[in-house]
Amino acid sequence: MSKVLAFGASSSKKSINKKFAIYVANCIPNAEINVIDLNDYEMPIYSIDKEEKNGIPELAYRFKEHFKNSDAVIISFAEHNASYTSAFKNIFDWISRIDKNIWHNKPMFLLATSTGGNGAVIVLEAAFSRISRRNDNHISTFSLPNFYQKFDDTNGITDPDLKISFESKLNEFISKI
């Protein structure tokens, strides 16, 4: 049984990205799924001054442990002003100060969805570009635009073309776990 870490890179209680990440995790056969919520890892806004004064918060180490203890990771990124949400970026900044092996080299499936037509591709590309520099393992990506029109709880992705493209990426990811 593979241990799969999944979360939405959003702090919204109604996060569509959290929902999407959980949906995708449930598509992985024989997986033990560990869903985490960024609200449980809220820390002071990163600054070098705070780090020098108080060190790196314990929560940053705990967040990173989830990656270490997983066989594969699924993250679905919300896009805020063409970038990461503040909640994710703050955690990223803190964990990047622990050591260079930020993501523990696990196979990753990086996703993004939004309510609009661009499917949060800007943040997805930024995340892939940055994370792939520090993670030698396989990384698949997939963006789902217009979440409320193209996804439902019963059928998952409802758009036929997007479903085909998603399943191809999903199988690619599964083959690397």
Ligand SMILES: Cc1cc2nc3c(=O)[nH]c(=O)nc-3n(C[C@H](O)[C@H](O)[C@H](O)COP(=O)(O)O)c2cc1C
């Ligand atoms: C401050 C803010 C900025 C946003 N900026 C973008 C954006 O740049 N691109 C986009 O596609 N959606 C943007 N949105 C809309 C989000 O994609 C939408 O709220 C989505 O539901 C966020 O995902 P979540 O529900 O997982 O948090 C923004 C929303 C907020 C609140």
